[in-house]
Amino acid sequence: MKDRPSPFRNALRSSLLAWYDAQARDLAWRVGPADRRSGVRSDPYRVWLSEVMLQQTTVPHATPYFLSFTERWPTVLDLAAVDDGDLMGAWAGLGYYARARNLLACARAVAADHGGVFPDTEEGLRALPGVGAYTAAAVAAIAFDREANVVDGNVERVMARLFAVETPVPEAKPELKALAGSLVTADRPGDWAQALMDLGATVCRPKSPLCDVCPISAWCEGRKTGAPETYPRKTKKADRPRRHGVAYVLTRGNDVALVRRPPKGLLGGMLGLPTSDWRSSPFTDIEAVAAAPVLANWGEVGTIEHVFTHFSLTLQVFRAEGEGDFVWTARERLGALPSVFLKAALAAERLL
DNA sequence: AAGCCGTGGTG
């Protein structure tokens, strides 16, 4: 289909691009269609940084991080020079912390191997740490105006509806990607990618799509079925197990005892509260005290709930005053902790 | 290659 430009494709493309010209969201990292027409170029560093932050993350959540990162580190060379701990602390709360480790590795690779300049091809970008098929295509299209097939969850949903694809995801992913590819041309590839994603985010939404205002509804097979919201079809996912653990809030005056977590795995490389192992059953008081990092007059101050991608966690929070070999950190700096530990620390503070 | 890896908003 890609080699057979059809009237259908051209009309659909024109309609969506016109919609984007009028309705594009104003995003902190975006060079809008009007500015682009007057010659403003995207900064590949900002495009890359925003794309990594947006992986599995909402625009409202990522935006303040993007603003603070670009203020602190205006160029990829600035970022490449950051200490690991500072970077991880700045990323705290955004989640998927492997992204932060790869972000730094990528910045250092660009600095060391590419003279501080991002590769301008999909293939070159794809070779960088933390840059997969989606991000390589997105940066190639948005920053370098390359003809790349940019496929994220939004685009998959739009394609599943537009073509009424009955195959459930994730099985349908290759098919959805091929369908998306059939609509890509050398004309405004960056705007096309962003138009498709804006449409998915604001009109062709997961629930209650706004077909009445959709610029491509005339061509939408899903709408003809009368139930466009039922696409994409999905296979059921397994329910998540629950785990139990103990978090220890050990204080010394205004300081709280933290530990640096192992570099890989859950919350890898982040500072955290000392904890017990996490297991399927709750801890008794005796067990909790026995698993504590130091001897102290431990007392339970409450429990918190937290949901990770593949399990739910109930954390019993114990508190004591004490000493020991820890990363002692002032209360005011607990913003550098992953949310699960911030939640536990605040619970200990509140419930005293 | 299927499982691992966060978080917060939403209906």
Next chain:
DNA sequence: TCACCAAGGCT
């Protein structure tokens, strides 16, 4: 309440 889900990548 809780399942779903958001500009996915790595192993």
